[in-house]
Amino acid sequence: MNRVREVIRQLVELQERDQKILAVEAEIASLDPQRAGLRQRAEAARTRLDGIRQEIKANESHRKDLELEVESQREAIARYSIQQYQTKKNDEYRALTHQIDTCKRAIFQLEDRQLDSMEKAEQFQRELDAAARSDQEVRQTVDHQLGDMDEREAALRQALAGLQEERTRIAAGIGDTLRGQYERLLKHRGARVVVGVEHGVCGGCHMILPPQVLISCRTSQELVQCPNCSRILYFTPEMDMSQAGLR
Ligand SMILES: [Zn+2]
Structure with missing residues (x-):
């Protein structure tokens, strides 16, 4: 697994805990x-x-x-x-x-x-x-x-x-810079910080993503953020890129 994919996997794992934590805290409240x-x-x-x-x-x-x-x-x-x-x-x-x-x-x-x-x-x-x-x-x-x-x-x-x-x-297990970035997004956007790309749109804000962003996502050479909401984007082969015509 390449480095970016590994980082994404860790962030998604962290996010799953945060989602559960928020749900449990809401129930307690x-x-x-x-x-x-x-x-x-x-x-x-x-x-x-x-x-x-x-x-x-x-x-x-x-x-x-x-x-x-x-x-x-x-x-x-x-x-x-x-x-x-x-x-x-x-x-x-x-x-x-x-x-x-x-x-x-x-x-x-x-x-x-x-x-x-x-x-x-x-x-x-x-x-x-x-x-x-x-x-x-x-x-x-x-x-x-x-x-x-x-x-x-x-x-x-x-x-x-x-x-x-x-x-x-x-x-x-996550580097300080990336973790800081994640924590800031968590604070402002709630526990949906790392989102998938499907049909060429951001899974967080649903904006249609520019082709260059989609290509970067697919190649997983670097961590990509949505230009609109700054959420961290990821892409897996089962996701559909069709909207942007990048199939
Ligand atoms: Zn977005």
């Missing part, structure tokens, strides 16, 4: 947003449960108020009854009868509201049971998925360490 999404789901379930608990409390305290109100209306009735018993005046007696009737109507309405509140309490209890079940299910699912993600991350980090080791080993 995607884990935290996924975790945040899962935690949000668990929080939403918990917030709903807490909300229902609050409503139950508010409803209970409302019912206590109603009870107190009924109580005070009953006391008023008792008071008016005693006054009725004590009075000798007919108009005063009638006025007290009217007061007592007003209290009784008020109690009637309060009892209606107490019934409403009791129905609401039953409804809230059903909602609470459902929300508690859902909270527990969501929490179990989320915990399970978070555990899976931690395992996945550990595996990814291990794979990454292996890939980086391989990368260091491969990079050490």
Whole structure:
């Protein structure tokens, strides 16, 4: 194998590791947003449960108020009854009868509201049971998925360490100048630095390559870069030169 072809082979090998490294790093980076999404789901379930608990409390305290109100209306009735018993005046007696009737109507309405509140309490209890079940299910699912993600991350980090080791080993076999060139392209173009030529175009930017560049590529006497994107070009016999008519 000639020297240029050997260098290309090493660069392609390095590039394969870099592509894998970038993919693994991207997957690791995607884990935290996924975790945040899962935690949000668990929080939403918990917030709903807490909300229902609050409503139950508010409803209970409302019912206590109603009870107190009924109580005070009953006391008023008792008071008016005693006054009725004590009075000798007919108009005063009638006025007290009217007061007592007003209290009784008020109690009637309060009892209606107490019934409403009791129905609401039953409804809230059903909602609470459902929300508690859902909270527990969501929490179990989320915990399970978070555990899976931690395992996945550990595996990814291990794979990454292996890939980086391989990368260091491969990079050490490539000359400093060429490696520097590769690293600069990697930084600007991502992990597609060494690209094939097919149908006479650059495999990176797809520009049609001048015939002279294609000839240089085919003869592999020197390292050729795309005049447009500067990526390192290579050519193997199974690639098609047809577009430039150099078959
Ligand atoms: Zn190009």
